[in-house]
Amino acid sequence: KLFLNDLNCEEKTVIVRVDFNVPLKNGAVDNDKRIRAALPTIKHLVDEGAKVILMSHLGRPKGQRVEALSLKPVADRLAELLGKPVAFADDCIGEVAKKAVEKLGSGEVLLLENLRFHKAETDNDPEFAKQLAELAELYVNDAFGTAHRAHASTEGITHYMEICACGYLLKKELDFLGGALAEPKRPFTAIIGGAKISGKIDVIKALLPKVDNLIIGGGMACTFLKAMGREIGNSLCEDEKLPLAKELLELGEGKILLPSDYLVTDKLDFDAREIGSENIVAEDAITEGLMAVDIGPKTMETFKDIIEKSGTVVWNGPMGVFEIDASAKGTFAVAEALAEATKKGSITVIGGGDSASAIEKAGLSEAVSHVSTGGGASLEFLEGKALPGVEALTEA
Ligand code: 3PG
Numbered sequence: 001k002l003f004l005n006d007l008n009c010e011e012k013t014v015i016v017r018v019d020f021n022v023p024l025k026n027g028a029v030d031n032d033k034r035i036r037a038a039l040p041t042i043k044h045l046v047d048e049g050a051k052v053i054l055m056s057h058l059g060r061p062k063g064q065r066v067e068a069l070s071l072k073p074v075a076d077r078l079a080e081l082l083g084k085p086v087a088f089a090d091d092c093i094g095e096v097a098k099k100a101v102e103k104l105g106s107g108e109v110l111l112l113e114n115l116r117f118h119k120a121e122t123d124n125d126p127e128f129a130k131q132l133a134e135l136a137e138l139y140v141n142d143a144f145g146t147a148h149r150a151h152a153s154t155e156g157i158t159h160y161m162e163i164c165a166c167g168y169l170l171k172k173e174l175d176f177l178g179g180a181l182a183e184p185k186r187p188f189t190a191i192i193g194g195a196k197i198s199g200k201i202d203v204i205k206a207l208l209p210k211v212d213n214l215i216i217g218g219g220m221a222c223t224f225l226k227a228m229g230r231e232i233g234n235s236l237c238e239d240e241k242l243p244l245a246k247e248l249l250e251l252g253e254g255k256i257l258l259p260s261d262y263l264v265t266d267k268l269d270f271d272a273r274e275i276g277s278e279n280i281v282a283e284d285a286i287t288e289g290l291m292a293v294d295i296g297p298k299t300m301e302t303f304k305d306i307i308e309k310s311g312t313v314v315w316n317g318p319m320g321v322f323e324i325d326a327s328a329k330g331t332f333a334v335a336e337a338l339a340e341a342t343k344k345g346s347i348t349v350i351g352g353g354d355s356a357s358a359i360e361k362a363g364l365s366e367a368v369s370h371v372s373t374g375g376g377a378s379l380e381f382l383e384g385k386a387l388p389g390v391e392a393l394t395e396a
Contacts (some may be wrong), residue, residue: 001393002165004041007138009050011106015136016041016167017153017389019145019373020056020074020111029077033360034145037373039081041142041167042109046082051104053136054078055092055112055153057146063119075111086111093118093131101135121152129156142167144174145352145374147389148381154389164396169373174390176370177314177381180349185311186212191303191334193218194317194354197241201248202383203316208252213306215257217295217319217330224249224258225283233264233290257306259283261296263320263327268293270326294320295330307337308344316351316379318358332362339367351378 007014018038023030038054045052059069072088079086085108089100092112100110115121120128129152133139139161141147146154147170158164166174180188190207192200197220208214216224222235227245249256261282263275266289280296281287295303307313315338319330335358338348348368350359353375365371372378381387 001396002163003171004044004140004165004167007163007165009045009048009138011049011051012138013051013053013101013104013136014045014138014140015053015055015132016045016140017143017146017157018054018056019143020054020071021058021145022074024068024073028073032077032081034373035074035078035081037169038142038167041140041169042082044168045140046084046107046109049106051101051106052109053101053104053112054109055115055132056143057116057121057153058114059116061114061116063116063122065117069114069116071111071114078109078111082109084109089113091117093128097135115151115153122149124150124152124156126156126159128152130160133157133160136161137163139164140167141165141389141393142169143389144170144372145377147374147387148377148385150388155392158392158396161396164393166393170390172370173372173374173378176347176349177372177378180312180314180347181210181382184210185347187310188312189213189215189306189310189314191215191217191307191313191315192317193220193319193331195219195236196238197223197245198238199379200317201241201244203379204248204252206382206384207314208248208255211255213257213310214252214255215303215306217259217299217303217334218317219292220317221258222286222292225286230284231286231288232292233286233288234266235286235291257302259295259299260302261298262286262292263294263296263330264290264292266290268321268324270324275326294327300330300333304333304337304340307334308340310341311346313338313341313346313348314351314382315349315355316353316382318354322354322358322361328361331358335359335362335364339364342368351375351382353379
């Protein structure tokens with residue numbers, strides 16, 4: 001596929017699909033990680049003298065105009081980050097959008113209103129895609145976080161643009177995630193966590209043949225424990241997934257590593273009381289009334305050792321209830337081990353979503369090789385699925 005650097009953008013109108021689906025709080029951007037991640041592409045286009053039109057979705061307004069999901073606060077934040085004004089169009093198509101584009105000068109930036117205020121965006125409606133395409137001469141996709149969606153702004157539009165290219169962020173994401181999977185420096189370790197195995201089964205299946213170690217933590221480890229015949233007390237368990245967990249354990253024999261001890265409690269009220277040694281139990285001692293909420297200290301040591309000796313590490317999903325400090329230690333220990341491994345020259349890649357929030361909370365986002373901006377997209381990529389947004393670029 002074409003890459004941003006291949007384009008001559010001077011004086012050209014370039015429409016860029018970005019993923020500015022960011023959390024808002026009191027009408028302002030609460031976390032600008034995704035906006036900052038898109039800056040290299042935007043700055044490049046500005047420096048090249050392009051007229052830059054940005055488009056994104058925010059939330060899931062389902063085709064309705066929802067004021068709380070307006071991208072206006074994002075335009076304000078972007079202007080601060082760029083150190084220059086960012087124009088805003090109240091609609092992403094029609095006269096409003098066209099007029100805003102006409103006013104754009106070379107090196108100027110315009111953000112269009114939330115694409116999903118039109119149902120046609122998620123329906124991948126050809127007429128809507130055509131209207132977006134008509135706003136510009138060149139199309140750049142830099143929205144890795146939305147690459148798993150075949151929507152008008154990610155897939156449909158490519159059929160109506162003569163030149164379509166891949167932006168810096170999208171390329172970086174594909175290089176890191178793709179590189180880790182295609183030619184991993186060994187040993188290759190994947191760490192999969194989170195509450196439920198249902199969303200991660202396909203990732204585990206796809207990774208097993210590729211990795212040397214597959215570490216499983218988080219609530220989902222208890223479903224595996226139960227599949228092995230252990231008591232898990234009140235811990236989270238997806239009973240309907242037990243046969244599958246058994247199958248995965250057989251498939252991953254010699255590669256799958258489960259926690260050997262856990263932090264347990266009878267209720268999640270750590271803020272109100274001290275954690276004692278009675279809260280740390282071996283994996284075969286999660287008795288009635290107890291629930292596992294984090295990995296234990298012995299497991300932290302084992303996991304750290306494996307991670308620090310790995311050439312490539314891919315991490316998706318926390319080790320425990322990391323939103324609460326008392327049960328965040330396991331997740332932070334893994335984050336620290338990844339930072340250590342990176343220092344020793346390993347490639348460390350964090351899938352988006354909860355593990356990206358966890359590494360941010362640990363203050364270690366800059367200490368690993370790459371933190372993906374895509375939650376669902378990075379999961380689907382790790383599952384080995386084709387991403388429609390990326391496929392469309394290749395075809396175009
Ligand atoms: C995300 O946050 O994962 C992306 O922006 C995609 O959003 P969606 O799941 O609403 O399509």
